Amino acid sequence: MSSLQGWQVDVLDVAQKCVYCGYCSLCPTYKELKWEVNHPRGILDQIKLYYSEEIKDKLRNDVSKQLFESVFLCTACRACEDICIVDLPLLKVWEQIRQEAFKRGRWNPKLLSLYNRVKDFFNIFGLPTEERVSWAALSGMNMSRRTQKKAPLAYFVGCQASYSGKMGSIAESVVKILRKAKLNFTILGTEERCCGSPIFLAGGFSVGKTFAKHNLDQFKKLGVKKVVTACAGCYRAFKIVYPRVLGEEWDIEVVHISELANELFEEKKLKVINPIKEKITFKDPCELVRHCGLSDAPREVIKNIPNVRYEELPSNREESLCCGGGGLLKLNDEELVGQVNSHLISEIQYSEANIVVNGCPTCLDTIQQGIKQREMDVEVIDIAELVSRMVEGKK
Amino acid sequence: MTLKNKVRTKFVRHLGKGFRDDETTIRIYSRDLADLPPITRLFYNNTADAVVLPSTTEEVKKLYELATENKVPVTPRSGGTAGFGGCVTYKRGIIVDVKGLESELLIEPFDQSVLVSPATVISELQRKLNLQGFSLCSYPSSFHSATIGGWIAHGGYGVGSAKYGGALDQILALDVVLPTGEIKKITEKEDLELFVGSNGTLGLITRIQLKIKFDIPLKQFGCTFDSPLQLAKGLKEISEIDPYSIWFFNPKHVEEINQSFGYSLPERYVIIVSKEISYEEEENEFNLSFNQTVRNAGGQILDRRYIINIWNIRFKTFAMLKEYKDYLTNEIILPIETSSKYLQKLSSKIDGQIHLEGEMIGKTHYSLLMFLYFEEKLGPFKKLRVNLDLYKNVLKGIKVKGYPYTTGLWFSGYYQAIFGKERYKKYKEFKKIVDPKGISNPGKVIPPRFKLFPVISLKTALKLASRFML
Known part of the structure; x- marks a missing residue:
């Protein structure tokens, strides 16, 4: 299993590698706020100042205030990292600075509340675990025979499709597709936990890892070889974050519903x-x-x-x-x-x-x-x- | 100088949240592409008293009025992607970040022109033009981050300048706020040329009308030459066959391109020519003419298979820095006729480690970027020393009738070398009228007094330093 050290990057080293080309000015947050302190290269300059041994505490405090504000205004769209001409792992840097803010007690209350909700209730809404499958009842589907059943394919519903009324028909639609294609699948039901994406985005490695481990254990228990999800956040977590967090232990194939549907159309299982x-x-x-x-x-x-x-x-x-x-x-x-x-x-x-x-x-x-x-x-x-x-x- | 409380209050009242003077913001705005070591602060005051982000022309007008009234230096800043110190303060004062200006984009298809705000990033403008079937005529290689206003203020050149010229040749009109607070529309060529390359010393550009062209696909052709002398001959003759862009590298840079991007270009002087081509016959015709021209100039044709997708790396020069810890750069404009020996000497400089990348900016001159890459992070003294060495090499270029790319701070005092005596005279007269208190970007274009020893100018101080500190 990978360690915290393996997960982290040397943020100061990354900041020092920035060549100040400014290509990351396409950052959507910077484009709106327009202050250089919100520009990715400006944030990297703040990191250099924050970790500099030569600056006085007063300036470090001033810098940290702006730095922590700037990293939390990031939409994690990854446009900066994509265009970065020297391939800096910027998203990891932002995540780590968010974690640094947590350590310094500088998260805003709303974020802290989300963090605690996910940690305590295993979902982003802070709703009871029993309600995780209420989407099925609301759409008139009986999922009891599919829940916690051994199957090679699992549908990971995700917090939003499970709990949010606005997203209710996403889960229903996925199930309809899987049924139509006559696939043998399972859902984790009340054993499903948030993929951990919001926790990881906030920079929480250790807590996020417990979520990853729990979901992996559940998949293993049910003999799952492949997971399908309709949530881009869960998909990213499984595809990118879990392998980083769990290492080789995470050997499950992950597909987005669009990939699976495309496969099913090609195989004529969907018409x-x-x-x-x-x-x-x-x-x-x-x-x-x-x-x-x-x-x-x-x-x-x-x-x-x-x-x-x-x-x-x-x-x-x-x-x-x-x-x-x-x-x-x-x-x-x-x-x-x-x-x-x-x-x-x-x-x-x-x-x-x-x-x-x-x-x-x-x-x-x-x-x-x-x-x-x-x-x-x-x-x-x-x-x-x-x-x-x-x-x-x-x- | 530091803003007096009374003056500060006036600016805060005027700009509200668009005024910041916390130390972090000021520090972040204290540099441009060139991250010079702290020791260079002996030369200038690179930290401003405040940074402002006006959003309308009216706000800029009032800002200038306040600054003139209170003698507060105003330094305009846009993309901050050049390394000449043009957007870095010399005498503290206020930095005006034009990114705050309301964004505007109006394409006039019948006039083939576009109206834009100065803070528009050039690649974004190009993308929007391309959607409508149009294109910019020429643009800088810092395309993805430079702004149109910054490019004009620098008097820049770039991709397509071989055919369409530089920034000045693209402008139809400029809306400017003069340091007196007067809002003016400039349309006459002789007035426009004063603003191009003025580095914001005559006021702030708030709106630009540019020529555009139809978006015609570009095709690439390549050739190589064995020596700078042959290269010069090649550049001269290829310029005559009307290409869109002529882009070239020295062997050291070719080696780096091969390593970084997986090409197998011969390690000689390589020229990549781009031509606007609409149909196949035109391509064949140009190919014939190109081959003939290259052979006449003593060069070798590069099989087009060697340069597949090479245009994709056009804006990725910095990608070569991935493997390095530090880099330094400078840029000069040189005439083909008199620069081949200079190029030869430059190529052998620093044990042949210098990377050269050039672009023709017309039929007679080219801009030359010099890069030095380092495997270790440079210490402050070494960084200063190597910077001065590059600086000295630009000054040597002036002896062969070249001139710095722009004045900025580091080449203030070279306006006359760049634009000629007549234009400098006009510039100075105009500056006197529109900026009697000298508040608009002091230290740029006209050389300031050297901070440590005010008897001499910064120009002389840098000249002496580059000669004696090495």
């Missing part, structure tokens, strides 16, 4: 019954495209619709705009989320699409808010919901 006529666009979630390099599968899935009216957003794939909802920014500055999101909403408007398809519950929620504010007649749905409509014939 399109309802050819959707509305104009569709796809917003690449940062955690899928920039963190995990997944951008083809959702497009392949959409292509299965006969005579599909599909329009790419002007910024797509690796260049897609961030919705502003990631990186726990909602807990730190909701107004900034709206500002970042407004550029994405303008692109959606420009595309003239009637349906925005997405693969991340956080993006979905944020985009829905933006659409509502502009009173646009656009439907925002998850890729699982789209596939379910395609194969179920439900309009």
Whole structure:
């Protein structure tokens, strides 16, 4: 199992390697706030100051105040790391500085409250564990025979699809797809714990690791070889964070629902019954495209619709705009989320699409808010919901 | 100087949250691309008293009025991606970060022009133009981070300058706020040229109207030459066949490109030519003409398979720094005719470790970037010494009719060498009228007095230092 040392990077060394080219000025937070102290290269300069032995305590305090504020305004979209010309592991640096802020007792109360909710209730909402499968009851599905059953495939529902009323139909749609393809699958039910993504994003290595270990043990117990999820955050956690945290012990294949659906269409296990006529666009979630390099599968899935009216957003794939909802920014500055999101909403408007398809519950929620504010007649749905409509014939 | 409380209050009242003077912010704004060692603070006061982020032209106007009234130096800053000290304060005062200005972008397809705010990052502008089938005519190689305003203030050149010239050749109009607070629209060429390369010493650009062109695909062609003399001949003759861009490297830089990007280019002087090509016949025609020209100049044609996707690394020079701990750079403009010996000498400098990357900026001159890469983090004294060595090499270039890329702080005093005597005269007259108190970016363009020994100018001090400290 990997250690904390293996997980961490030498933040000062990374900061010193910055060549100040400024390519990371595409950071969505910096683009809104416009102060150099919120520019990734400016944050790296603050790190250099913070860890400098030559500065006085007064300046260190001043720097830490600004530094901790700046790192918590990051949406974790990874655009900075993607464009970084000298390949600096910037996201790891931001995570570690967030952890440093925790150690210094400098987290804001909302963040601390989320951290405690996840730690104590194993979900981001702080709701009872028994309610984790209430989505099934609400959608009239009987999941008892699928819960904690031995199967090669597990559907990891995630906190948002499990608990949030707004996301309720994502879980329902995934189950419909799996049933339609007659796959033998299981869900963890009340034994499912938050993937730990918010904890890791906040820089919590040790607590996050207990979540990773628990979920792995559950998968092992049920003989799971492959996990499917419709949440980009969970997908990133399984794909990138768990291997870092658990090392070789984590040997489970992970697929996003768009990848699985694409596979099922190719194998003719899914067929399109309802050819959707509305104009569709796809917003690449940062955690899928920039963190995990997944951008083809959702497009392949959409292509299965006969005579599909599909329009790419002007910024797509690796260049897609961030919705502003990631990186726990909602807990730190909701107004900034709206500002970042407004550029994405303008692109959606420009595309003239009637349906925005997405693969991340956080993006979905944020985009829905933006659409509502502009009173646009656009439907925002998850890729699982789209596939379910395609194969179920439900309009 | 430090802002007096009364003056500070005036600025705070005017800008509210757009005013910051906490030590962290000031420190973060105390540099540009060149992270010079603390010892250089003997030369200048690089920490401002405050940083401001105005959002409208009216705010800039009022800001200048306040600054003039209270004799507070104002240093405009945009992308901060150049290393000439143009956006770093010399006499403290206030840094105006133009990134705060309201973003604006209006494409006029019939006029083939675009109206933009100065803080627009050039790659973003290009992307938006490309969406509408247009393109910038020329742009700097720091494309992904430089702003259009900063590029103009530096009087920059770049990709496409071989065909379309530099920043000055792209501008149709500028809206500026003069240090007196007057808002002015500049459209006449002879007035525009005063602002291009003025490093914000004549006021702040708040809106720019630029020429644009249709977005025509670029195709690349390559050739090699054995010596700087042959290279010069090649550059001269290739310029005549009307390419879009002529980009070249010395053998040391080619070696680095091969290692960093997996190419197998011959380790000679390599030229990569880009041509706007709309259809196949045009490509074949240019290929023939290119091959003929290169052969006439004594060069060798590079099989196009060697340079597949080479344009993708056009904006990735810094990627070569991955394996290094430190780097230093400088830039000069040189005439083809008189610079081959200089190039030869420069290539053999520092045990042949110098990396050279050039770009033609017209038919007669090229800009030359010099890089030194280091496997260890440089100590302050070594960094200063090597910086001065590079500085000395730029000064040597002036002897072969070259000139610094821009004045900024480090080459203040070289405006005349860059733009000529006549323009310098006009500049000084205009500066006197619009900035009688000398508050707009002091220390830039006109050489300031040397901080430690005010009898001499900074220009003389640096010249002496580069000669005697090595």
